[in-house]
Amino acid sequence: MEKIYGLLGRKLGHSWSAPIHHALGCGGYRLIELEPEELAPFLRREDIGGLNVTIPYKRDVMPLCQEIDEAALAIGSVNTIVRRADGKLYAYNTDAAGFCWMARRAGIDFAGKKAVILGSGGASLTARAMARKLGAREVAVISRSGPDNYDNLDRHADADIVVNTTPVGMYPNTGAAAVNLTRFPRCTGVLDVIYNPRRTALLLQAEELGIPCSDGLPMLVAQATAAEEHFYGKPIPDSENERILAMLRRDTQNIVLIGMPGCGKTTVGEALARLSGREAIDIDQRIVERTGRSIPDIFARDGEAAFRALEREETAAAGKLSGKILLTGGGVVKDQRNYAPLRQNGRIYQLQRDLTALATDGRPLSAGADLAEMYAQRAPLYARFRDAVIDNNGAVEDTAAAIWRDFLEHSGD
Template structure:
């Protein structure tokens, strides 16, 4: 008898973390299944399908090939979970709605009696609409590219109280993009974004800056996955597993970012962290040298500081969107405010602190002949703006690395609710 197929069905899945989630629940055979639309009929007719999750753009398309659709999923108008049962029929459910409600609940985003504006009109939008109705939203507005409510007339809904993004705008690798400017919605009281890679899309970075309750889509993804596993294998999973898996993924995927004064030991501590965690370390200054084809002192001498800062920003943008990395930043990376979003979107930022008299200046253009006390005073508010935690590095670099890792692990655990 052929081995049954378990996996995620979609068109472009390189960004997906679903395999890690299902493996954490015990489904080691789960895989990514990328198909073109014309391949759907033959694939969905296969008798060896065990269980499938379905993502963009097929959440509605697959319904035509299902034999039995759960009434709740039928009412929503999209499905995300398929199972071939012993009777040979293909059964379908929508576990996304439970995941969406879980995401909103743990973020403290309340939709009852509020105006909910949903960006996007695809299958996930249908789920968000159903969730908003279930929560008793006062009004639900769906914004699409070509509908009556579109991105050119968002001002009509400046009174929106909850903003939900169900589009892939801002998703890896196209990070930094946002479907809406939250300052246009002064009544906004919460933001939900179904994108989970990066951890903080441009929309969520803005929500954080405005002090709004918000969440990325990873809690939704985890919850719907464990609910799907219950259908796959007809078993119950302890609800606590959702928080365990979520913390595990946060710890595995989020970057560790090191900032601080020139010579404070970022490279040395970064190397210790790499040895401690098994992660790859990326030195942004070294990447700038590769790109420019010349040393940093030569960049400053021949092209000036503005040219260096432009290269630094490109490096922060490039590597800040990656996952599972240790990013070692130059001392002046905080001088460009845009770099905060690049580094924070997928990372926890640590400032290393070291006594000024211990800071070397060789090979550091802005440190040579400079008043380090004045430089440190000028940069102090910038470092405070960027950092999530301050780490003393006046002792052994290994000690600083261990403190960072303990804090990083504690932070991912503390995100459980």
């Protein structure tokens, strides 16, 4: 009898669990979407091998399992189920191991610290239990309607660590944050269990404030390897966590090109697409396709403000994608609101080209302009957005290769 392995949940379109388990050798691992009334009948199946469990069933499955690990009982939720040879369903919580690895990898130490846990669901149960296990002196759980809520956060302004276990900011509703970190002036660590996008609004603010932080992908990977150990009864070295995390970072992070109009973003992007096998998304072209009009026509008839509004909308949509090459317009950096969508899933490269070599045809703001003055105005903006500068005064293929080498080296940062 072929055994069933997979992730059990209600809506799983966002999940990255399957590629993780495939990389660990569980080739038949799949996503299993069930409505609540289907849960009990499914778990009676004799061909279940191993399952992971996610929202909203981490507590609902507990009465349906015959043996529950003591640690999972103490936490109050499970995320891993295995049917053993005796026919019983055994339940575990491997999120606990994942949470600890995420915190340790980010250099965030709970010992003697006060932790604020945002949210009160299944992930929150794990976070608060592990915060205590790791030595937190105090753990406060913030919910929408509990005694500690978002209206009285000031009573916890002395928090050292903030952990988000809510779905606020998760794909596709990116850009929102459950709290403003400036309300915690002593904060020295931020963890967000969300892994898509790579950097939620909460983590982008943590980066800006210089606070050590981590998204939830390390937790997802580490809990998966712990689950596989239960599935097959074999230990898996910690090195597998780093290998798979690096693979996922590489495959899901975007490459974003910014730079002066005419510096070669489209040409380099096309070469980079050939080199990497990735799809190149031209944001200006998306505006043209959406409006049925050329960029010069939009500028001439509607003005720059109207174009920038369209650019902002298309940048926000493109920034939600994963594993793409995003080609931006030269002025995308003029609106600070474009930074978060580009950064949330991307590594941003500024292409640098001699001003005398910049193409100006079909570029409304470049034609007839003083390019030196334009660059002087925009240089600080490019510096604010970029992760790296790449020279594009040589062969296009050389520029594309330089970007790809850098990306492979730093995509796991």
